[in-house]
Amino acid sequence: MGSELKKITEQADFESEAFVESSGSEYQISEDIFECAMCGECCSGFGGTYVTDDDISRISTFINCDIVEFRAKFCSKSGSKYVLSQSQTGKCIFFEESRQCTIHPVKPHMCRAWPFIPTVISNPENWNAMADSCPGMKKNIPHDDLIRIVSVEIKKLAKRT
Numbered sequence: 001m002g003s004e005l006k007k008i009t010e011q012a013d014f015e016s017e018a019f020v021e022s023s024g025s026e027y028q029i030s031e032d033i034f035e036c037a038m039c040g041e042c043c044s045g046f047g048g049t050y051v052t053d054d055d056i057s058r059i060s061t062f063i064n065c066d067i068v069e070f071r072a073k074f075c076s077k078s079g080s081k082y083v084l085s086q087s088q089t090g091k092c093i094f095f096e097e098s099r100q101c102t103i104h105p106v107k108p109h110m111c112r113a114w115p116f117i118p119t120v121i122s123n124p125e126n127w128n129a130m131a132d133s134c135p136g137m138k139k140n141i142p143h144d145d146l147i148r149i150v151s152v153e154i155k156k157l158a159k160r161t
């Protein structure tokens with residue numbers, strides 16, 4: 001596990017322990033605050049979909065492509081980092097209207113994590129702003145519930161990675 005993920009896991013451990021007593025709330029699990037509406041908006045590429053070396057390795061293997069070729073054909077540079085390129089429609093190069101994400105089993109960490117990301121823990125107000133572009137997210141969730149649920153989901157994803 002990378003040091004960044006380890007940090008997130010440790011933070012999630014702390015937060016989930018801190019908020020484990022949550023009885024009485026109508027928001028208990030991730031499905032209570034988010035259900036993907038499959039609208040494809042988050043695949044529109046605004047801001048870019050960053051891919052880590054691990055992401056690139058997994059996706060390259062999945063589509064049977066050499067890593068160097070993968071970077072040249074499917075990635076663009078954003079500063080010093082790689083992002084997935086966009087097609088002419090402005091969507092991610094791996095998005096298809098009929099199938100949505102064509103690399104779903106190996107999609108980048110950032111796509112798998114959404115919308116349960118560390119910035120929501122450090123600043124829960126971000127949740128409502130994110131929800132403006134994601135119809136699957138319920139708005140106005142009490143911050144204690146948000147922090148608890150997001151922490152648990154970050155921890156779960158880190159364990160799977």
Ligand code: SF4
Pocket residue numbers: 035036037038039040041042043114133134135136137
């Ligand atoms: S924008 Fe939200 S609801 Fe739409 S596909 Fe992405 S995660 Fe799902």
Ligand code: SF4
Pocket residue numbers: 042043044049084092093094095096100101102103104107108111
């Ligand atoms: S990798 Fe898949 S989920 Fe991520 S932006 Fe591209 S099409 Fe969407």
